[in-house]
Each structure stands twice: as structure tokens, then as C-alpha cells.
Amino acid sequence: MESRKISPNYWTYTSEKMFSEIGSGQSGLDKSEARKRLGIYGKNSFGSGQKVAGIVLFLRQFANPITIILLFASALSWFLRDPTDGIIIQCIVLLSSVLGYWQEKSASDSLHSLLSMVRLNASTIRDNVESELDSQSLVPGDLIRLRVGDIIPADAYLINSDRLFLDEAAFTGETFPVEKTIGPLPEETALSKRSNLLYMGSHVVSGSGLALIYATGKNTQFGEIYKRLNERKPETDFEKGIRKFGNLLLEITLGLVLVILGINILLEKPILDSFLFALAIAVGLTPQLLPAIININLAKGAKQMSQKKVIVKRLNSIENFGSMDVLCSDKTGTLTEGVIQVHTSVDPNGNPNQDVLKFASINSNLQSGFQNPMDLAISKAWPISADTVPKSGELSYDFHRKRITIIAEIDGKRTAICKGACGPLLDICDRYIDPQGQIRPISKELESIQKVYETFSRDGYRMIGISIKEIQENDPVDYEIESEMVFLGFVAFSDSAKAGIQDTVRNLGDLGIRLKMITGDNRWIAGQVAKSVGISNTTILTGEELQSIGEEALRVKAEETDVFAEIEPNQKQRIILALKKAGHVVGYIGDGINDASALHSADVGISVDSAVDVAKEAADIVLLEKNLAVLLDGVKEGRITFANTLKYVFMATSANFGNMFSVAGASAFLSYLPLLPKQILLTNLLTDLPEMTIASDEVDKDWIIRPRKWDIKFIGRFMLMFGFLSSLFDYATFGLLLFGLGANETQFQTGWFIESVVSASLIVLVIRTKNVFYRSKPGKLLLGATLLCICFVFAIPYLPLAKTFGFDHLPLLFYGYLLGIIVLYIGSAEVAKFFFYKKEK
Numbered sequence: 001m002e003s004r005k006i007s008p009n010y011w012t013y014t015s016e017k018m019f020s021e022i023g024s025g026q027s028g029l030d031k032s033e034a035r036k037r038l039g040i041y042g043k044n045s046f047g048s049g050q051k052v053a054g055i056v057l058f059l060r061q062f063a064n065p066i067t068i069i070l071l072f073a074s075a076l077s078w079f080l081r082d083p084t085d086g087i088i089i090q091c092i093v094l095l096s097s098v099l100g101y102w103q104e105k106s107a108s109d110s111l112h113s114l115l116s117m118v119r120l121n122a123s124t125i126r127d128n129v130e131s132e133l134d135s136q137s138l139v140p141g142d143l144i145r146l147r148v149g150d151i152i153p154a155d156a157y158l159i160n161s162d163r164l165f166l167d168e169a170a171f172t173g174e175t176f177p178v179e180k181t182i183g184p185l186p187e188e189t190a191l192s193k194r195s196n197l198l199y200m201g202s203h204v205v206s207g208s209g210l211a212l213i214y215a216t217g218k219n220t221q222f223g224e225i226y227k228r229l230n231e232r233k234p235e236t237d238f239e240k241g242i243r244k245f246g247n248l249l250l251e252i253t254l255g256l257v258l259v260i261l262g263i264n265i266l267l268e269k270p271i272l273d274s275f276l277f278a279l280a281i282a283v284g285l286t287p288q289l290l291p292a293i294i295n296i297n298l299a300k301g302a303k304q305m306s307q308k309k310v311i312v313k314r315l316n317s318i319e320n321f322g323s324m325d326v327l328c329s330d331k332t333g334t335l336t337e338g339v340i341q342v343h344t345s346v347d348p349n350g351n352p353n354q355d356v357l358k359f360a361s362i363n364s365n366l367q368s369g370f371q372n373p374m375d376l377a378i379s380k381a382w383p384i385s386a387d388t389v390p391k392s393g394e395l396s397y398d399f400h401r402k403r404i405t406i407i408a409e410i411d412g413k414r415t416a417i418c419k420g421a422c423g424p425l426l427d428i429c430d431r432y433i434d435p436q437g438q439i440r441p442i443s444k445e446l447e448s449i450q451k452v453y454e455t456f457s458r459d460g461y462r463m464i465g466i467s468i469k470e471i472q473e474n475d476p477v478d479y480e481i482e483s484e485m486v487f488l489g490f491v492a493f494s495d496s497a498k499a500g501i502q503d504t505v506r507n508l509g510d511l512g513i514r515l516k517m518i519t520g521d522n523r524w525i526a527g528q529v530a531k532s533v534g535i536s537n538t539t540i541l542t543g544e545e546l547q548s549i550g551e552e553a554l555r556v557k558a559e560e561t562d563v564f565a566e567i568e569p570n571q572k573q574r575i576i577l578a579l580k581k582a583g584h585v586v587g588y589i590g591d592g593i594n595d596a597s598a599l600h601s602a603d604v605g606i607s608v609d610s611a612v613d614v615a616k617e618a619a620d621i622v623l624l625e626k627n628l629a630v631l632l633d634g635v636k637e638g639r640i641t642f643a644n645t646l647k648y649v650f651m652a653t654s655a656n657f658g659n660m661f662s663v664a665g666a667s668a669f670l671s672y673l674p675l676l677p678k679q680i681l682l683t684n685l686l687t688d689l690p691e692m693t694i695a696s697d698e699v700d701k702d703w704i705i706r707p708r709k710w711d712i713k714f715i716g717r718f719m720l721m722f723g724f725l726s727s728l729f730d731y732a733t734f735g736l737l738l739f740g741l742g743a744n745e746t747q748f749q750t751g752w753f754i755e756s757v758v759s760a761s762l763i764v765l766v767i768r769t770k771n772v773f774y775r776s777k778p779g780k781l782l783l784g785a786t787l788l789c790i791c792f793v794f795a796i797p798y799l800p801l802a803k804t805f806g807f808d809h810l811p812l813l814f815y816g817y818l819l820g821i822i823v824l825y826i827g828s829a830e831v832a833k834f835f836f837y838k839k840e841k
Helices: 015-022 031-041 054-062 065-079 083-116 221-230 237-266 271-285 290-306 317-323 354-366 373-381 422-427 443-458 501-510 523-533 543-547 551-560 569-581 593-601 613-618 629-669 677-696 712-740 745-767 780-798 812-840
Strands: 121-126 129-134 143-146 155-167 178-180 203-215 310-312 326-329 341-346 391-395 403-410 413-420 429-433 439-441 462-470 485-494 514-518 540-542 563-565 586-589 604-608 621-623
Touching (some): 015 203, 143 155, 221 569, 221 593, 237 629, 237 712, 290 310, 290 629, 290 677, 317 629, 326 569, 354 403, 354 413, 354 462, 354 485, 422 443, 422 462, 422 485, 439 443, 443 462, 443 523, 501 514, 501 523, 501 629, 514 523, 523 540, 540 543, 543 563, 543 569, 569 586, 593 604, 593 613, 621 629, 629 712, 677 745, 712 745, 745 780, 745 812
Parallel strands (some): 514 563, 586 604
Antiparallel strands (some): 121 129, 121 143, 155 178, 310 621, 341 485, 413 462, 429 439, 462 485
């Protein structure tokens, strides 16, 4: 027996055709057939898949250019018998790699949370005998009995039903329990509207039913989510930026190493010394503390955000949070209160009428079945005690009639009150009550009544109709009652926008973040909610339209559209990926199983503390309050963190490149090495150490008001301009040492070492801001650490470790000249900065 390919349109089948297609019957499978199918289809689980060994996962963290360069630097330090620097570098690399390992492990944990939701028993019929079986042993063709509280263990087709309602909120995003009904449906029926299909992971709220399993394990809709979660998380904008930055450094480093090595060999300098010197140059170009500074920045950002009800699960997401320029959000509970309430009740002409609500409340409070959220909203809007209104009969709701009728004693009269969907309810009415309270034939007013319904629907309100009929004491309670009724009017329901949401949407816009709403609701409700929350572009793309759009066209459409309606769960990820391909840094906020793959694919996955475990595991950031307003402070904190990270990159690349370019030039005309390898490493370390405090630095407002991304070309231009400017003053220092002071080899190395570290430390105060440096105050820790480092550098020639590093005393006159060079350098950097940013703008 071969494994059957699952048909994509089971919802169009009758139960007889389903039994024939699956190869089962009313008695269920026999045990031997069930065993055979278990061998073919496998267990109804997702298994462990190709799980990567922990050691492989850990070693994979070292496969990036910056880490490779740093490890090379560490090896060089040990080779030079200078283990201190090597140990520091190794600790940095280890910390960064452990963090990356932990992040990938978290992705694996989200899969385990997904799997834990479906480990259960199921009431299964085999050989016409009902028994409890482990859900993992279920196969296509099994019959399962469903009762209140049961979780659907596999995808199934409904064979029979007694008012079966399922909660599919976590799976489809639908707020209200959904009634499941038997019988075939049109082929174009959307996934969320396939009322004869039951999906793994949803659960029974009320009623009971019998269902035929047609898909298990990875072949279920739930399995599709698992497959997408099992994919490696797409590279985020921040990770892409780090990778490109690392590649840039690698290219420049290799080029300089070859040039410098070639020059030194041509000048017949010792090959071993030249080789070690070239390697030291390579290490000097590398921002050794970048991983550590990134981690310090991120840790501080996470702490600040936690104080504002934003919990960061993955530290790297903070940088993406700051760069985010598109935020995709569900409607219910995020943009709206998530609680349905009565908006108004109106007569057939659309005029407010409280009698309509009163009769609706009697119907809702006296019914014996499941009270859906609309019933609860009616009861809240018009409270009434069921004990005060005698009930003498009920015609229960069913899918075909789409209405429920209650017979009650009202003002001494036996009255039938019918509540239901507007179309089916109007079909049983032949009269209506006009504004003057007169009962008139409905035929002439039917068109205007339908316009009232359409007007409210287009404004985004859910509508139900109410009709009544006086009946005799001896009239039987049967479906004949539902005829020749008097139409009273409509009850309109709304899920109101969250308080202050318009301000939040506007504030997000001010921060350069465009809000896009993705919802399963119909286009009319979606459009109305979009207007009410302040989304100005209400062009709508529906799930049906999205199905016929190719990937390239969707990339354009997704960028143009801010409201996505009637979206199926599996379409959310397509929208996210399309926006990322369009060049956006995309955030996605969701709290259901159906959101897990979109959360996984977004640059920033955002969930809430009340979300299902799968959503929280897949998310990068968890909000302690389901309110977009709490994101605002988080976004600002993310931008502060990103700004301070880029400050270090600007400093490290420009200063290091300038120094190394100077070294390359100096080595061409000096008979000795301009700096010893260990002096180059010490220079790099001392210029980096004050930057460990950069996380506490103040950030100018222009860094916060709009999102920023990694721009490698911009960094490259910055590095070249300020690197060459740094070299210009390095050469001025060379001239001073050689021709002004007649310095020997040791004095030259000492003098240039001091100038190099001091200028690189002070230039941070200039390039950390676009403004004139004295108008943008640095953080106290950064300023203090910079000054302390400069004092230490001036003291080094007089310390016991001076001989260890090959330093010597310098005449006092040098320090006077050095002060003049530094002042000119700072002034020139200010002028260069002005013209650089003017040109960039």
C-alpha cells in the first residue's frame, strides 16, 4: 500500500466520498489496517528531525570573518609570547560565541513547545469499539469522538456534529469560537471558513462531534508551521550588517598585509620580523572589542527596556528593533480592545431603538446553548435575569438556519423572539415596525432595510437581526413558528480601538515606523478599524488576491499596502518575507500558533506575555502588556543601542585604518619597524578600552527620530576620509620626531605610540556626534575613561613595564608639540565632519 497524497480540497467532499477516498467507514479502521498505515504514514508527531549536535551548533558560531580575524590575533599574541592580549581576545570570542549558540538553541526550544501542545490521548473508534489511544498512534482513516475540552489531535473531516464549536483563535486568529458543520463547501472557501474541517491544535468549546482523520503529523496545517519553524531563522538586518562589515575588514586587511609585507621584503628587512609586523598590522585593523562592546551595549539596552515592560529574549534583536521601519500587527487585542461590545441597536430604518436590544437580551439570556461573545456583549449592554422572564420553548441554533428562537412570556403574551444572521432572518419576516410603531408589510421596504445593513457592515460592524411573533398558548414549538415574523431591527457590534492607539500610531510614524495591519477579518471590518486607529493608507489587499500574486509582484504590493484582510495563517510569512526583500527591517507582533512562522521570519518577532508558548518561544521580544504604546520606548532604546554601537565602529575603523596606513607608509622609508608588533596590539587595546563605556554615552536626537541600518558603503567612506586625516597628522608626528627631535628607533616608536593612542582616544569625542563636539555632551563614563586612558599613556614611558614594550623617555618639548598637533587634528576633524555629512545629506 502506497502513501496517499493528501488532496488539497477535502472541504468540497461529502462524507461518503471522504470515507471512500481515505479508505475507512463508520466502524473505523480495523487494528491490522491501522498498524499497516502507521508503518506507512509514521507516528502522528513531528519527531526530532535532523537535530544538529550541540558541539556542531557551538562550533558554527566561529564561522564569520570578524571571529576568524580575532582568533588569528589571539594566536599571534601567543606566538609573540604575549599571552595577556591573547587571553583577552579569546574571552571576547568565547562570550560572543556562547551568545550565538544560546540564540540558536532558543529556536530549537520553540519547536519543543510546539510539539508539547499536541501530546494527548484521543477517543478513537476502531473495529466499531471506542477507546482512548495515544494521539501519536492515530493514522489517516481513524474516527475520533470529540467532546468539550478535547484538543483536535490531527486534521480531520467532520462526519456529524451536535452544535460543535471550536476555539481556533491560536491557530487562525479568529477571536470568536467557530461553529463546525457537516456537508461540502465550495472550492474557493478560504481556510479559515472551512467549517467542515478541524485543524490540529484547536480545541472544543462546546458541543460534540465525530470526525474522520485525513492528515497526521507533518502533513497537517500544524505541521506546516512546524516545518517553517524548523528552518534556519532568516538572516536579520543586523546580522547581515555585521557579516558585510566583517567581509570589508577582511578584504582591507588582506590587501594591506600583502602590500606591507612586499614593501618590507623589497627593502631587505628581516623576513620573519616583516612577516610578524604585517600580521600585527592585520590584527591592528581589527576592532578586537567589537563583540564585547556590542554585548555590553545590548545588555544595557535589555536592562533599560525591561524597566519599560519590554523583555528582550535575544539580545541581537535590540539592534534590529532600533532599525525597524515596518511593524506588522494583528488587529484584535493589539490595535483594538479585543472585547466585542454592542455599538448600537437600530430599527429597520437605521434609527436607534432600545426595544431591539431588550428583545435580543431576552433571547441571549434564555438560550440553553453556548453563549458566544455576541451574546455576552448583549447581556452586558442590557442586563436581564433569566428568572424574571418565563421560558416555554426553544429552537436551537444550527448552521443551516443560522438563527435561534426563544419562546417566552412577555407582558402576559406568549412571544417568539428570533435572533440570527441578517439574511436568513429577513427571509422569515413578512412585516416590520415603522418609526411610528406601526406594523407594515416588509416587501416594499426590504431594499432600504438591506441598505441599512450594508452601511453598518461597510463601517466595520458585525450585525445580527431580531424579529418577534406573538403565538398562541397551544401552538407547538416547531420550526413552523419561524415564519411570518415581524422584523424589529439590528444589533451592531464593534471591537473598539484601544484607548490612545491613534497617538501611538502617530508616534510610531514620527519615529519612521510604518504600521501595517494583518487580519483574518473581512475587508469592511479591516478598513473601518484601520481608519479608527489612524492608518491613513486604507488600500486593502485580501488573502484571495494575495494567492494569485507572484513573489516579485507581492514585494511591490506589500510595500504599497498597509491593510491586509481575510489573510490565512500561512500567508502572513509571505507578507513578512516580501517586505524584507523590499529592503525593510520588519517587526511582527503576534500571540498565536498561527503567528509562529511569521515571528520566526521577521527581523524582530514580538509577542506578549499572555501568548501561547510557541509564539513566545519564536519571538525575540516579549511585551508584558499587549499595547503598542510600550513599544515606543523600546524602539528608542534600540536606536540608542544601535547608535552607540556604530560610534565604536566609526572610531575603530577610521582610527585603526589611519594608523595602519601610516605604518605602511612609514615602513617604506624607515630602516626599522615604526612600531613593534606588541606595540601595535597595545595601541589597539588601549584605544578600545575606553569604548567599553560607550553603552552609557548620551545620544543625539537625530539618532532616535528615524530608523537606521548598517550602511557598509557609508562606513567605508567614513573610514577612508577620517583614516587619511588621521594619517596626515601621523606623518606630521613622524616629521616632528625625526627632523625636529632627532629621535632614535625607540624614541620614534614611543612618540608615535603616544600620539596614536591620544589622538584616537580624543577623536571619539568628535566623531560620536554630527554636531560640533562641545555642543553634544559625552557620557560621564566615556569622558572619564578617555581621560584616564590618556593619562596612563603619558605615564607609560616612566612605568616599569616600559622596557617590556620597548618604550623610552621623551623630552618635554615633544609633549608641547604633540599638544599643538592634537589641537590641529581635532579642529581639522570638525571641519572634515561638517563637509562629510553635508555631502552625505
